[in-house]
Amino acid sequence: MTHSHSPRIDAFREQRDAYNQVLAKYANAEQKRFFGLDATTYQAGHLDKKTKELLGFVASLVLRCDDCILYHLIESHKAGVKSEELAEAVSIGMLVGGSITIPHVRRAMDIWDKELEGKN
Amino acid sequence: MTHSHSPRIDAFREQRDAYNQVLAKYANAEQKRFFGLDATTYQAGHLDKKTKELLGFVASLVLRCDDCILYHLIESHKAGVKSEELAEAVSIGMLVGGSITIPHVRRAMDIWDKELEGKN
């Protein structure tokens, strides 16, 4: 029931888990170390979790990677990022990365609206 | 009826309008100014509309943004760009941006063929 308002996020997670099982099957030592780094880099440290997730979000936005954007959007929401804060991070990404980021912003804000913020 | 030959373009526009409503709900002042710029930059000026749309098309092609490509393809068609002119713009984008642009060219030309030029 918990998930009833987040069909796209649920689908994203299930697909990602299934993919990760395949990844693990073929990954060599270097890949495993890379995935390990990917997990630890966003842990709270001198910068708090919220800031780190917003940094991951903006980096993903300007590089235009929808799956990466969605991942950090979910984590940003979990870390307590507010809509007004997200909007400012989006402003920076859009300015730096240009109008080609807009389609990604559209998809991100639609999920933020319907499956993250809308659940509160 | 008008739309009966352009199902993908119709779907694109409807989706885009729905997304834009969500965008507007969360957009801050900077985002609104950015969207405003996006609207005025392509208006005819010292360069005509056709040239400006082709510039937007080629920029979108080399940066490989399908939604942006489709948008400027539609606007180029409206502005009177001919197939032979589009082909030359595609040649430039493909040469500058490399073979990774080809999948985007395939999708663009399929829509040009079936939903834009094919309607004439």
Place this chain on the structure above:
Amino acid sequence: MTHSHSPRIDAFREQRDAYNQVLAKYANAEQKRFFGLDATTYQAGHLDKKTKELLGFVASLVLRCDDCILYHLIESHKAGVKSEELAEAVSIGMLVGGSITIPHVRRAMDIWDKELEGKN
């Protein structure tokens, strides 16, 4: 029957063939020369076919073009690339191109697992 284990690869090829017919309809002389180059560049020469396909694969991975990745994945498999060799090429692409390549690696390895290597 031959195709029964490769539905996504079959769909990719059919779509690609259909697209290429449209491409050919509008392509000018420069585009045709570009497509010609695209066909000859990967032929075995001083570097063998396997190495050339892996070069095409890694270039496509760091530029994050799913269709290009899939194409070179299929050709790498045909050329006899083993899973352990592919994994090392993936390690290099992931390291050079960063974590934004991971979603593309996920999709590539899923097809490698279910529709290429799984057929052997």
Place this chain on the structure above:
Amino acid sequence: MTHSHSPRIDAFREQRDAYNQVLAKYANAEQKRFFGLDATTYQAGHLDKKTKELLGFVASLVLRCDDCILYHLIESHKAGVKSEELAEAVSIGMLVGGSITIPHVRRAMDIWDKELEGKN
């Protein structure tokens, strides 16, 4: 004298000011609005100045624009970012953007060390 420990930053600023005068001479209304946006987007708002500069820094790092990186490095320093915080932002940019960001990180940290942090 104030500037005696920051020769590269001084040179960067002088060059930038000279360039901006030329920019202003040819800029049309759209460009002026874009430059205006560039100035206001990083002002403190719901996110503080420090966070906004780090977002600009990481976006610039993954897109690999040395001048943009240097600009936000200087502004981050002014806003009070500590070396340990910068290091975490660098970790995220490097992970997301890959090893091709390393030459840019090298140049940035050299300036951070010799002309920003070293002045304290």
Place this chain on the structure above:
Amino acid sequence: MTHSHSPRIDAFREQRDAYNQVLAKYANAEQKRFFGLDATTYQAGHLDKKTKELLGFVASLVLRCDDCILYHLIESHKAGVKSEELAEAVSIGMLVGGSITIPHVRRAMDIWDKELEGKN
């Protein structure tokens, strides 16, 4: 004397010619065909020379290749592009490609001002 007002453009051309001799020494058949395409793609056809050079300029700007930008800036000037037209092409490139294009625009406009337009 002809060259006395264009030291950077002269240096660019001399360096480019020297480099091209080395390129030719090692180039294989595929590379030579690619260089050939690069030469013919910008010739006037269904689109005039001016439009083609502006397309090459904007593609180079959003991909942030200084040498490519300079090349098409020189050719645009030769083809009769006016400052107001260039400014509109810059507006489109800057909007689509984002603020990371600004340092490239600065360098381009400085050469436009001092070594191209200033010669008229």
Place this chain on the structure above:
Amino acid sequence: MTHSHSPRIDAFREQRDAYNQVLAKYANAEQKRFFGLDATTYQAGHLDKKTKELLGFVASLVLRCDDCILYHLIESHKAGVKSEELAEAVSIGMLVGGSITIPHVRRAMDIWDKELEGKN
């Protein structure tokens, strides 16, 4: 004397070593693990050293990172890559990444000619 024919490569290495000392001074645990990965990923494994360096070279070429290109050019030369093999790797990078890679190819081949191959 050994170095008398490679001034640019010597300068590159000295600068790189100096930068790396600064990097090490500020690097946190994640960065150190990333640098470690960067060192081990190119070691001979299921793919030989030569192939791995060419993969690194082509990835760097299409992402247009001069320092990365130079590094892998030097390592490719050490690993025994011949001019004809390099030329084929260049062909692939240029085709996939487009004409914007050409300025980088020019600089790479000039160093290959004057400071690597020319030393043999």
